Amino acid sequence: DTAVSQTPKYLVTQMGNDKSIKCEQNLGHDTMYWYKQDSKKFLKIMFSYNNKELIINETVPNRFSPKSPDKAHLNLHINSLELGDSAVYFCASSQALGGQYFGPGTRLTVT
Amino acid sequence: QKEVEQNSGPLSVPEGAIASLNCTYSDRVSQSFFWYRQYSGKSPELIMSIYSNGDKEDGRFTAQLNKASQYVSLLIRDSQPSDSATYLCAVSLGGGSQGNLIFGKGTKLSVKP
Secondary structure (H helix, E strand, O other): OOOEEEEOOEEEEOOOOOEEEEEEEOOOOOEEEEEEEOOOOOEEEEEEEEOOOEEEOOOOOOOEEEEEEEOOEEEEEEOOOOHHHOEEEEEEEEOOOOOOEEOOOEEEEEO | OOOEEOOOOOEEEEOOOOEEEEEEEOOOOOOOEEEEEEOOOOOOEEEEEEOOOEEEEEOOEEEEEEOOOOEEEEEEOOOOHHHOEEEEEEEEOOHHHOOOEEEOOOEEEEEEO
Protein backbone atom coordinates (compact mmCIF):
# COMPACT_ATOMS: atom_id res chain seq x y z
CA ASP A 1 0.00 0.00 0.00
CA THR A 2 2.86 2.33 -0.88
CA ALA A 3 1.61 5.91 -1.21
CA VAL A 4 4.18 7.34 -3.65
CA SER A 5 6.47 4.96 -5.48
CA GLN A 6 9.35 5.52 -7.87
CA THR A 7 11.36 3.30 -10.14
CA PRO A 8 14.20 2.67 -10.41
CA LYS A 9 15.72 3.27 -6.99
CA TYR A 10 19.22 3.50 -8.45
CA LEU A 11 20.20 4.52 -11.96
CA VAL A 12 23.78 4.52 -13.24
CA THR A 13 24.35 5.68 -16.79
CA GLN A 14 26.85 7.38 -19.04
CA MET A 15 26.94 10.95 -20.23
CA GLY A 16 24.85 11.61 -23.29
CA ASN A 17 22.31 8.89 -22.62
CA ASP A 18 18.56 9.42 -22.30
CA LYS A 19 16.77 7.98 -19.27
CA SER A 20 13.38 8.02 -17.58
CA ILE A 21 12.25 7.77 -13.98
CA LYS A 22 8.71 6.65 -13.21
CA CYS A 23 6.47 7.84 -10.40
CA GLU A 24 3.06 6.65 -9.25
CA GLN A 25 0.84 7.76 -6.40
CA ASN A 26 -2.21 5.97 -5.03
CA LEU A 27 -3.35 8.76 -2.72
CA GLY A 28 -5.81 10.27 -5.16
CA HIS A 29 -3.92 13.55 -5.08
CA ASP A 30 -4.41 16.07 -7.85
CA THR A 31 -0.90 17.48 -8.09
CA MET A 32 2.45 15.79 -8.54
CA TYR A 33 5.98 17.16 -8.34
CA TRP A 34 9.56 16.40 -9.18
CA TYR A 35 12.41 17.55 -6.94
CA LYS A 36 16.17 17.36 -7.23
CA GLN A 37 18.32 16.97 -4.10
CA ASP A 38 21.97 17.66 -4.79
CA SER A 39 25.09 16.50 -2.98
CA LYS A 40 24.69 19.30 -0.45
CA LYS A 41 21.23 17.95 0.35
CA PHE A 42 19.48 21.05 -0.99
CA LEU A 43 15.98 20.10 -2.15
CA LYS A 44 14.78 22.10 -5.13
CA ILE A 45 11.54 21.86 -7.05
CA MET A 46 11.77 21.12 -10.76
CA PHE A 47 8.14 20.75 -11.87
CA SER A 48 4.64 20.68 -10.55
CA TYR A 49 1.77 19.26 -12.57
CA ASN A 50 -1.93 18.77 -12.23
CA ASN A 51 -4.55 18.04 -14.84
CA LYS A 52 -4.68 21.66 -15.82
CA GLU A 53 -1.27 23.13 -15.51
CA LEU A 54 2.42 22.41 -15.73
CA ILE A 55 4.61 24.78 -13.77
CA ILE A 56 8.27 24.63 -14.60
CA ASN A 57 11.06 26.01 -12.48
CA GLU A 58 12.85 28.34 -14.85
CA THR A 59 16.25 27.05 -13.80
CA VAL A 60 15.54 23.53 -15.08
CA PRO A 61 17.24 22.76 -18.41
CA ASN A 62 14.89 21.80 -21.23
CA ARG A 63 16.64 18.42 -21.36
CA PHE A 64 14.28 17.53 -18.51
CA SER A 65 10.66 16.90 -19.38
CA PRO A 66 7.78 15.60 -17.27
CA LYS A 67 5.27 13.26 -18.85
CA SER A 68 1.93 12.42 -17.25
CA PRO A 69 -0.09 9.60 -18.81
CA ASP A 70 -2.78 10.03 -16.15
CA LYS A 71 -3.52 11.69 -12.82
CA ALA A 72 -1.68 9.03 -10.80
CA HIS A 73 1.57 9.06 -12.77
CA LEU A 74 4.23 11.64 -13.49
CA ASN A 75 7.36 10.40 -15.18
CA LEU A 76 10.59 12.33 -15.64
CA HIS A 77 12.47 12.02 -18.90
CA ILE A 78 16.02 13.30 -19.19
CA ASN A 79 17.83 13.74 -22.50
CA SER A 80 21.57 13.97 -23.05
CA LEU A 81 22.55 13.34 -19.46
CA GLU A 82 25.40 15.38 -18.00
CA LEU A 83 27.67 14.81 -15.01
CA GLY A 84 25.91 17.62 -13.14
CA ASP A 85 22.62 15.75 -13.34
CA SER A 86 23.89 13.30 -10.74
CA ALA A 87 21.62 13.70 -7.72
CA VAL A 88 18.69 12.13 -5.94
CA TYR A 89 15.38 12.81 -7.65
CA PHE A 90 12.21 12.73 -5.58
CA CYS A 91 8.65 12.55 -6.77
CA ALA A 92 5.93 13.94 -4.50
CA SER A 93 2.19 14.47 -4.54
CA SER A 94 -0.34 16.64 -2.73
CA GLN A 95 -4.00 17.49 -2.62
CA ALA A 96 -4.69 21.17 -3.23
CA LEU A 97 -2.53 23.21 -0.83
CA GLY A 98 -1.89 20.39 1.61
CA GLY A 99 1.45 18.93 2.52
CA GLN A 100 3.39 16.97 -0.05
CA TYR A 101 4.16 13.29 0.31
CA PHE A 102 7.45 12.09 -1.10
CA GLY A 103 8.47 8.92 -2.86
CA PRO A 104 11.59 6.99 -1.83
CA GLY A 105 13.83 8.75 -4.35
CA THR A 106 15.93 7.70 -7.33
CA ARG A 107 19.69 8.08 -7.00
CA LEU A 108 21.01 8.99 -10.45
CA THR A 109 24.72 8.68 -11.13
CA VAL A 110 26.08 9.90 -14.45
CA THR A 111 29.58 8.69 -15.33
CA GLN B 1 14.72 35.57 -5.09
CA LYS B 2 12.35 33.91 -2.65
CA GLU B 3 14.24 32.24 0.17
CA VAL B 4 13.81 30.07 3.21
CA GLU B 5 16.59 30.29 5.78
CA GLN B 6 17.49 27.77 8.45
CA ASN B 7 20.55 27.30 10.64
CA SER B 8 22.36 24.30 9.23
CA GLY B 9 23.45 23.08 12.65
CA PRO B 10 24.28 20.62 13.84
CA LEU B 11 22.00 21.27 16.79
CA SER B 12 22.86 18.94 19.61
CA VAL B 13 20.50 18.38 22.55
CA PRO B 14 20.48 15.77 25.34
CA GLU B 15 17.80 13.13 25.43
CA GLY B 16 14.64 14.42 27.10
CA ALA B 17 15.36 18.08 26.34
CA ILE B 18 13.40 20.43 24.07
CA ALA B 19 14.83 20.94 20.60
CA SER B 20 14.01 24.27 18.98
CA LEU B 21 14.31 24.63 15.23
CA ASN B 22 13.85 27.95 13.50
CA CYS B 23 13.07 29.15 10.00
CA THR B 24 12.58 32.52 8.33
CA TYR B 25 11.13 33.16 4.89
CA SER B 26 11.16 36.06 2.48
CA ASP B 27 7.84 35.82 0.60
CA ARG B 28 5.18 37.77 2.51
CA VAL B 29 2.29 36.20 0.58
CA SER B 30 3.15 32.62 1.56
CA GLN B 31 0.17 30.92 3.18
CA SER B 32 1.25 27.36 3.91
CA PHE B 33 4.15 26.19 6.05
CA PHE B 34 5.49 22.71 6.61
CA TRP B 35 8.13 20.84 8.56
CA TYR B 36 9.70 17.71 7.14
CA ARG B 37 12.04 15.22 8.76
CA GLN B 38 14.65 13.51 6.62
CA TYR B 39 16.76 10.65 7.88
CA SER B 40 20.06 10.05 6.12
CA GLY B 41 19.50 8.26 2.83
CA LYS B 42 15.72 8.51 3.11
CA SER B 43 13.03 10.73 1.65
CA PRO B 44 11.53 13.77 3.41
CA GLU B 45 8.63 12.88 5.70
CA LEU B 46 5.91 15.42 6.46
CA ILE B 47 5.58 15.90 10.22
CA MET B 48 3.75 19.22 10.66
CA SER B 49 1.77 21.73 8.67
CA ILE B 50 0.60 25.15 9.84
CA TYR B 51 -1.45 27.77 8.04
CA SER B 52 -2.39 30.45 10.58
CA ASN B 53 -0.57 32.46 13.21
CA GLY B 54 -0.04 30.83 16.56
CA ASP B 55 0.85 27.39 17.80
CA LYS B 56 -0.17 23.97 16.54
CA GLU B 57 0.58 20.91 18.63
CA ASP B 58 0.78 17.28 17.52
CA GLY B 59 2.14 14.88 20.10
CA ARG B 60 5.68 15.93 21.02
CA PHE B 61 5.81 18.42 18.15
CA THR B 62 4.67 22.05 18.23
CA ALA B 63 4.83 24.32 15.20
CA GLN B 64 4.72 28.07 15.72
CA LEU B 65 3.96 30.64 13.04
CA ASN B 66 4.36 34.40 13.07
CA LYS B 67 3.52 35.83 9.66
CA ALA B 68 4.29 39.41 10.68
CA SER B 69 7.86 38.40 11.52
CA GLN B 70 7.98 35.85 8.66
CA TYR B 71 9.09 33.24 11.13
CA VAL B 72 8.14 29.62 11.69
CA SER B 73 9.56 27.26 14.28
CA LEU B 74 9.33 23.66 15.40
CA LEU B 75 9.66 22.53 19.00
CA ILE B 76 10.32 18.90 19.82
CA ARG B 77 9.62 18.04 23.44
CA ASP B 78 11.18 15.10 25.26
CA SER B 79 13.69 14.65 22.42
CA GLN B 80 14.66 11.06 21.66
CA PRO B 81 17.72 9.69 19.83
CA SER B 82 15.31 8.57 17.11
CA ASP B 83 14.56 12.27 16.46
CA SER B 84 18.12 12.68 15.17
CA ALA B 85 17.66 13.71 11.56
CA THR B 86 17.69 16.75 9.29
CA TYR B 87 14.61 18.95 9.63
CA LEU B 88 13.49 20.84 6.55
CA CYS B 89 11.30 23.91 6.66
CA ALA B 90 9.12 24.40 3.57
CA VAL B 91 7.08 27.43 2.59
CA SER B 92 4.54 27.74 -0.18
CA LEU B 93 5.12 30.11 -3.04
CA GLY B 94 2.65 32.91 -3.32
CA GLY B 95 0.50 33.92 -6.22
CA GLY B 96 -0.48 31.34 -8.80
CA SER B 97 2.02 28.76 -7.60
CA GLN B 98 0.60 28.23 -4.14
CA GLY B 99 1.17 24.48 -4.27
CA ASN B 100 4.86 24.80 -4.96
CA LEU B 101 7.19 24.77 -2.01
CA ILE B 102 10.54 26.35 -1.33
CA PHE B 103 12.66 24.32 1.06
CA GLY B 104 15.30 25.54 3.44
CA LYS B 105 18.62 23.76 3.48
CA GLY B 106 17.69 21.97 6.68
CA THR B 107 18.89 21.85 10.27
CA LYS B 108 20.66 18.72 11.38
CA LEU B 109 19.50 17.65 14.84
CA SER B 110 21.47 15.27 17.02
CA VAL B 111 19.90 13.94 20.21
CA LYS B 112 22.48 12.48 22.56
CA PRO B 113 21.48 9.60 24.89
